[in-house]
Amino acid sequence: DAGVTQSPTHLIKTRGQHVTLRCSPISGHKSVSWYQQVLGQGPQFIFQYYEKEERGRGNFPDRFSARQFPNYSSELNVNALLLGDSALYLCASSPQALNYGYTFGSGTRLTVV
Amino acid sequence: GQQLNQSPQSMFIQEGEDVSMNCTSSSIFNTWLWYKQDPGEGPVLLIALYKAGELTSNGRLTAQFGITRKDSFLNISASIPSDVGIYFCAGQLGSGGKLIFGQGTELSVKP
Numbered sequence: 001d002a003g004v005t006q007s008p009t010h011l012i013k014t015r016g017q018h019v020t021l022r023c024s025p026i027s028g029h030k031s032v033s034w035y036q037q038v039l040g041q042g043p044q045f046i047f048q049y050y051e052k053e054e055r056g057r058g059n060f061p062d063r064f065s066a067r068q069f070p071n072y073s074s075e076l077n078v079n080a081l082l083l084g085d086s087a088l089y090l091c092a093s094s095p096q097a098l099n100y101g102y103t104f105g106s107g108t109r110l111t112v113v
Numbered sequence: 114g115q116q117l118n119q120s121p122q123s124m125f126i127q128e129g130e131d132v133s134m135n136c137t138s139s140s141i142f143n144t145w146l147w148y149k150q151d152p153g154e155g156p157v158l159l160i161a162l163y164k165a166g167e168l169t170s171n172g173r174l175t176a177q178f179g180i181t182r183k184d185s186f187l188n189i190s191a192s193i194p195s196d197v198g199i200y201f202c203a204g205q206l207g208s209g210g211k212l213i214f215g216q217g218t219e220l221s222v223k224p
Contacts, residue, residue, distance in 0.1 A: 004155075033211075042119075042201050042214030043156070056211045090155050102212070104148075104155030 002027070004093050004105035012111045013081050021076040021108045025093030031055075032074040033102060034066055035090040043090055049074055050096070078110075086112045119202055119215025126192055127223050134200060134218045135186040142204035145178050145185040146212065150199045159200075160187070192222050 005024045013019050025032050031050040035043035048056040049068035063079045072093075078085055088109050092102035117136045126132060136145070144163055148156035160171050162178035162185060169176055175188045185202055202215040 035212075040217075042117075042203075042216050043212075044214070045211045048211060058211065092155075103158070106153070106155050 004091055004103055006089075006091050006105040006108050008108060009106070010109045010111075012113060014113055015081055015083060017081050019078050019081060019110060021078075021089050021091075021110070023074045023076070023091030023093075023105060025072050025074070025091075026103055029093035029095050029103075030072055031094045031096060032068055032072065033092045033094075034074070034076045035092065035104075036060070037088040037090055037107070039087070046076070081112045083112050086110060117202055117204060117213055117215040119218055121218060122216065123219040123221070125221045125223065128192060128194060130192055132189040132192055132196075132220060133186060134202075135184060136202035136204070136215045137184045138204055138213070139183070140204070140206060140213075141182040142206060142213075143182075144205040145176070146203040146205070147174075147176050147185070147187045148201045148203060150201060150217070152198075156201055189220075192220075194222050194224055196220060197222050 007022045033048040034046040037043040045058040046060050047066040052068045066076045068074045088107040090104050090107045092104045094102045117138050119136045146161050147159045149159055150156045160169050160176040165178055165182045166180050167178040173190045177186055199217045199219050201217050203212040
């Protein structure tokens with residue numbers, strides 16, 4: 001069975017550009033969450049979506065946005081990229097809105113230069 | 114951002130030794146989770162704890178949900194080289210999917 005898949009795996013962008021990261025949850029999972037992991041730290045919560053609705057938002061600027069599609073896949077968009085946005089972006093899925101052990105993807109490594 | 118206090122930050126042990134790490138928080142959690150992350154990969158769930166006082170095992174791993182609901186520990190018995198990696202605790206506040214992660218414990222095992 002396919003796990004959580006994220007694309008692309010690596011990405012290099014220039015300051016000021018826009019980026020879109022994609023996530024496909026495990027089949028049957030309706031909840032998707034996004035986390036940012038800066039090198040040497042634990043993941044930081046960005047968004048949670050369940051049944052295409054935003055259920056939670058972390059302490060990130062409005063440059064960060066996301067959405068969930070009818071097939072439960074999700075996109076994370078970041079505008080006006082800053083050097084500090086360089087990080088591993090993780091997507092996690094679970095069957096329901098409440099967490100009973102999220103399954104994480106391998107992440108997208110974003111480097112902003 | 115908000116994070117849990119996880120200790121120690123790193124550990125260097127001999128193969129076969131037991132390992133203990135813990136997390137503390139100023140907030141009460143409904144759920145405690147322990148994850149392991151290998152280089153270039155996402156975190157993988159090891160153990161989930163749902164009730165205060167709960168003690169749960171998964172092979173050589175044992176974790177407990179503290180009675181105060183503000184702490185948790187993870188023990189690894191008889192460590193082996195493949196235990197190498199970064200271990201994260203995570204707590205969940207109330208309903209919803211937001212997880213608060215610790216800073217991680219980097220484990221190195223010498224054969």
